[in-house]
Amino acid sequence: MASVAAAREAALAPPPLLQASGIEKTFGSTRALAGADLALAAGEVHGLLGANGAGKSTLSRVISGHVRRDRGELLWRGASFDPSGPREAIAAGIGMVMQETSLAPDLSVLENIFLPDLARPGRLSRGNWRMRAEEILETLGQTASLPLAVEVRRLSAAQRQLVEIAKALAVEAALIIFDEPTASLSPGEVERLFDVMARLRAGGRGLVFVSHRLEEVLAITDRVTVMREGRTVARALPTARLSQADIVRLMVGQELGRIHQPRAAVGATAPVLAVRGLSAPPMVRDVSFTLHRGEILGLGGLVGAGRSETLETLFGLRAKAAGDIHLHGRPFAARHPAQAIRAGIAFVPEDRRGQSIIPDFSVRENLLLGHLSAHRGFGLGTRAREARMKALLARLDLPAERLRDANMLDFSGGMQQKIILARWLLLEPRVLLLDEPTKGVDIGTRAAIYEMLREAADAGTAILVVSSDFEELLGLCSRILVISDGTTIADMASAVLDEAKLTLFAAPRSSMAATTRLLGDLAAETGGAAFWALRDGGRLFCLARAGGADPGADPGADPGFTTGATPLFGETRIATALAHPPGQSLGRFIAEPDGGRHSLLVPVRSHRGHDFGVIGVCVARPPLPDADAIARRVADLVTRQM
Amino acid sequence: MLGLALVVFVTLSAASPFFLQTNNLLNLLDQSVVTGIVSAGMSFVILTGGIDLSVGSVLGVTSVLMGLAMPHAGILGGVCVAIAAGAGIGLFSGVLVARFGLASFVVTLGVMAIGRSLAYIFSGQNSISDLPPGFNDLVYTPILGIPSNVATLLVLYVLAWLYLTFTKGGRTIYAIGSNREAARAAGLNVLLYSIMPYVVSGALAAVAGVLLSAQILSIDPLAGTALELDAIAAVVIGGASLAGGRGSIIGTLIGVLIMVMIRNGLNLLGVSPFWQGSAIGGIIIAAVLAERLVSARTGGH
Numbered sequence: 047m048a049s050v051a052a053a054r055e056a057a058l059a060p061p062p063l064l065q066a067s068g069i070e071k072t073f074g075s076t077r078a079l080a081g082a083d084l085a086l087a088a089g090e091v092h093g094l095l096g097a098n099g100a101g102k103s104t105l106s107r108v109i110s111g112h113v114r115r116d117r118g119e120l121l122w123r124g125a126s127f128d129p130s131g132p133r134e135a136i137a138a139g140i141g142m143v144m145q146e147t148s149l150a151p152d153l154s155v156l157e158n159i160f161l162p163d164l165a166r167p168g169r170l171s172r173g174n175w176r177m178r179a180e181e182i183l184e185t186l187g188q189t190a191s192l193p194l195a196v197e198v199r200r201l202s203a204a205q206r207q208l209v210e211i212a213k214a215l216a217v218e219a220a221l222i223i224f225d226e227p228t229a230s231l232s233p234g235e236v237e238r239l240f241d242v243m244a245r246l247r248a249g250g251r252g253l254v255f256v257s258h259r260l261e262e263v264l265a266i267t268d269r270v271t272v273m274r275e276g277r278t279v280a281r282a283l284p285t286a287r288l289s290q291a292d293i294v295r296l297m298v299g300q301e302l303g304r305i306h307q308p309r310a311a312v313g314a315t316a317p318v319l320a321v322r323g324l325s326a327p328p329m330v331r332d333v334s335f336t337l338h339r340g341e342i343l344g345l346g347g348l349v350g351a352g353r354s355e356t357l358e359t360l361f362g363l364r365a366k367a368a369g370d371i372h373l374h375g376r377p378f379a380a381r382h383p384a385q386a387i388r389a390g391i392a393f394v395p396e397d398r399r400g401q402s403i404i405p406d407f408s409v410r411e412n413l414l415l416g417h418l419s420a421h422r423g424f425g426l427g428t429r430a431r432e433a434r435m436k437a438l439l440a441r442l443d444l445p446a447e448r449l450r451d452a453n454m455l456d457f458s459g460g461m462q463q464k465i466i467l468a469r470w471l472l473l474e475p476r477v478l479l480l481d482e483p484t485k486g487v488d489i490g491t492r493a494a495i496y497e498m499l500r501e502a503a504d505a506g507t508a509i510l511v512v513s514s515d516f517e518e519l520l521g522l523c524s525r526i527l528v529i530s531d532g533t534t535i536a537d538m539a540s541a542v543l544d545e546a547k548l549t550l551f552a553a554p555r556s557s558m559a560a561t562t563r564l565l566g567d568l569a570a571e572t573g574g575a576a577f578w579a580l581r582d583g584g585r586l587f588c589l590a591r592a593g594g595a596d597p598g599a600d601p602g603a604d605p606g607f608t609t610g611a612t613p614l615f616g617e618t619r620i621a622t623a624l625a626h627p628p629g630q631s632l633g634r635f636i637a638e639p640d641g642g643r644h645s646l647l648v649p650v651r652s653h654r655g656h657d658f659g660v661i662g663v664c665v666a667r668p669p670l671p672d673a674d675a676i677a678r679r680v681a682d683l684v685t686r687q688m
Numbered sequence: 689m690l691g692l693a694l695v696v697f698v699t700l701s702a703a704s705p706f707f708l709q710t711n712n713l714l715n716l717l718d719q720s721v722v723t724g725i726v727s728a729g730m731s732f733v734i735l736t737g738g739i740d741l742s743v744g745s746v747l748g749v750t751s752v753l754m755g756l757a758m759p760h761a762g763i764l765g766g767v768c769v770a771i772a773a774g775a776g777i778g779l780f781s782g783v784l785v786a787r788f789g790l791a792s793f794v795v796t797l798g799v800m801a802i803g804r805s806l807a808y809i810f811s812g813q814n815s816i817s818d819l820p821p822g823f824n825d826l827v828y829t830p831i832l833g834i835p836s837n838v839a840t841l842l843v844l845y846v847l848a849w850l851y852l853t854f855t856k857g858g859r860t861i862y863a864i865g866s867n868r869e870a871a872r873a874a875g876l877n878v879l880l881y882s883i884m885p886y887v888v889s890g891a892l893a894a895v896a897g898v899l900l901s902a903q904i905l906s907i908d909p910l911a912g913t914a915l916e917l918d919a920i921a922a923v924v925i926g927g928a929s930l931a932g933g934r935g936s937i938i939g940t941l942i943g944v945l946i947m948v949m950i951r952n953g954l955n956l957l958g959v960s961p962f963w964q965g966s967a968i969g970g971i972i973i974a975a976v977l978a979e980r981l982v983s984a985r986t987g988g989h
Binding site: 361363382383384386387393395400401402403404405406407411415416418419420421423424425426427469 | 854855856857859860862863865866867869870871872873874875876877933934
């Protein structure tokens with residue numbers, strides 16, 4: 047019976063546009079793919095999921111011709127397909143929208159869209175280009191959002207992505223692979239991207255959506271394929287039948303809870319590192335925080351928010367323009383890394399190959415590189431570190447004889463990262479800065495890295511971790527600092543947060559310009575305060591606020607919280623309004639029982655049904671503004687901007 | 689590469705009855721001194737991923753300065769002037785390359801032209817031959833039975849090897865050539881150790897000039913012309929990567945010996961000197977090709 051049902055399902059399923067089976071790929075001694083399968087049809091959005099290092103990106107790059115497979119079969123429209131480079135894949139109709147965009151920043155939008163045309167014989171016709179570009183933007187429903195004559199480097203991340211999509215359409219791609227397309231987009235921009243993807247699907251194209259953000263996967267994909275450690279572990283499951291928990295189980299193969307153990311908050315001790323108003327233009331504008339002994343503090347935000355640059359400034363790799371840094375209570379400013387290292391600061395950068403590994407050095411010499419820089423003598427002075435090095439090596443699961451191995455690049459990404467981490471732990475730093483410490487690292491090594499970090503923290507090291515993986519931040523850190531457009535906007539206990547809230551906090555302030563403008567307008571017109579917030583479990587999460595506490599404003603209208611605050615309703619000055627059941631509190635002003643402050647809450651909901659919290663207005667006393675007019679303006683903002 | 693040296697050595701021994709004679713072997717080492725000392729400095733620069741085209745001119749101009757200073761300052765004073773001038777010129781190139789980020793090829797190309805032009809101007813286009821006769825002792829006084837110029841060469845190579853292998857500065861030079869960004873992010877003193885190799889190279893070019901002048905008791909403003917090419921060739925034949933980070937000072941010494949042996953052997957065999965360029969050039973290309981094939985097989989970067 048089962049086989050009959052399977053046969054019927056197979057007959058009903060549309061013929062595959064692309065079929066990859068048993069794909070294998072080895073880089074050096076790293077096995078990136080060990081039997082990866084993927085089959086997708088025209089007219090579907092197919093999710094390709096997996097944890098960091100599962101092989102999603104490598105498989106995408108095999109299909110798009112950037113990487114050549116070692117073994118396995120690739121069928122494109124039923125025929126065997128073996129692209130020797132991206133050019134051949136593009137010619138066959140396979141386009142890819144890359145994680146880090148592959149655009150030429152100094153060329154115009156139009157030139158970038160038709161860049162592949164330069165590889166064709168014959169004359170170029172700009173007039174023709176312009177016409178076709180306008181057609182393409184029309185099909186995407188984005189005519190207004192992309193000026194064709196502007197140079198690409200002036201565009202936002204979301205606009206650049208749109209250029210990439212237009213570029214794929216210009217070569218009439220039938221299959222477009224989106225590799226982590228939402229990594230640097232705000233929630234509003236993500237919605238717009240999903241609209242574009244839905245249009246492409248309706249136009250009969252096949253789309254691959256590579257991501258590890260499960261909510262987005264559930265929202266946009268029709269079917270999903272899940273990879274783990276280079277292998278496909280679930281093929282083309284219909285998304286409608288899956289829950290987030292199912293997907294996580296498939297991705298990880300074990301319960302994530304086992305490797306994530308949120309840390310308890312540390313007691314109120316004097317901070318090891320206190321940063322106030324740090325700026326290093328253009329990426330770091332106004333960063334403030336404190337970091338305590340034994341604490342693991344998370345620095346969350348989108349790619350490009352200034353997270354890495356903040357760490358680099360603290361470590362002396364970037365010049366500081368303004369702001370105060372206090373280390374152990376004394377003013378401190380590292381002009382170059384050697385100063386930071388001697389003061390007890392260590393830094394594990396994001397790009398292992400580019401910023402950490404010395405490829406011509408043995409493992410041992412790589413491990414001792416931090417020591418070499420901290421050491422003041424003329425010789426190498428390694429004897430003093432031997433004992434601690436031995437202890438650390440035992441933690442790495444690295445056989446002692448491999449210390450002499452000439453090429454570190456032959457090790458797996460996870461082992462490389464552990465060695466780099468050990469390079470700094472060897473120095474017993476008092477402050478440890480880490481940038482994406484588990485990028486490209488398998489799940490087993492991740493657990494080992496977390497363990498090493500927890501042990502270091504327990505021994506008194508103060509740790510600051512940057513990560514795009516919000517689940518990692520929530521599972522590892524006791525407190526999370528959110529940075530957006532180079533400014534720290536919130537400092538919250540991770541116990542009260544979840545991934546969805548963190549994602550909204552991390553949205554770029556620039557993409558919220560219309561929202562902040564509306565809040566400012568509302569505050570000015572009503573003479574009160576206006577705010578944008580989420581409500582969950584009796585707690586308020588304030589994403590932005592205007593008015594009230596500003597100089598010259600009416601103090602009577604102060605709702606009792608500011609941007610980035612996460613108070614319980616009872617801790618605010620508008621507890622009654624916030625606690626009202628949704629049906630009653632929305633749409634009219636609610637007065638607080640003490641007679642002061644009347645508040646209005648208007649829900650913010652996108653046309654795809656995504657909940658973006660509420661926009662609230664709080665005034666000190668009647669006359670009350672027109673609630674319906676405010677609700678209309680919020681609705682208008684949602685249709686135009688979110 | 690050591691294998692290549694042995695092959696050349698055995699072939700030449702078999703081909704020419706004169707090659708293995710003690711006189712000829714001493715002659716080989718004697719001929720290696722100038723190129724060898726310059727190549728040691730060149731190794732420092734190439735290990736950081738740079739190149740120093742100015743060594744030949746630096747040898748010329750520092751020798752001329754020494755010749756002018758010697759009548760007033762004595763032998764030792766003249767030598768010190770030459771070495772200080774060489775180091776100073778290296779400092780100038782090094783600062784332009786490391787501090788201002790100019791391409792080492794271009795900076796040292798400029799210094800090469802300036803150096804040669806100054807050598808002509810300072811010397812008035814003439815050879816300087818009124819040197820104190822005692823100057824000649826710098827070359828031929830035996831130390832432990834070895835002529836002092838060969839002893840100098842060997843001592844300098846031992847010191848360079850010890851420095852590059854066992855000191856913080858030496859390892860920093862390798863790290864900079866292998867991955868400058870990583871060296872910076874690890875807190876190594878990238879600026880200092882990017883400048884220092886040019887200083888070493890300039891100073892060693894001057895030392896080579898001193899020994900050359902002492903040997904022939906005459907200073908020609910043309911001295912050292914095209915020496916940079918021999919030095920680069922020796923370093924490359926010795927297995928170093930022009931991208932930096934890979935190579936050894938021992939390899940460079942073997943590279944120098946291979947070149948000198950081939951020159952010497954072809955002379956003994958009565959081959960026209962015009963063929964020597966082809967032989968050396970062929971070996972350079974073969975050495976680089978071999979290095980590339982080996983690193984491709986071991987999955988290098």
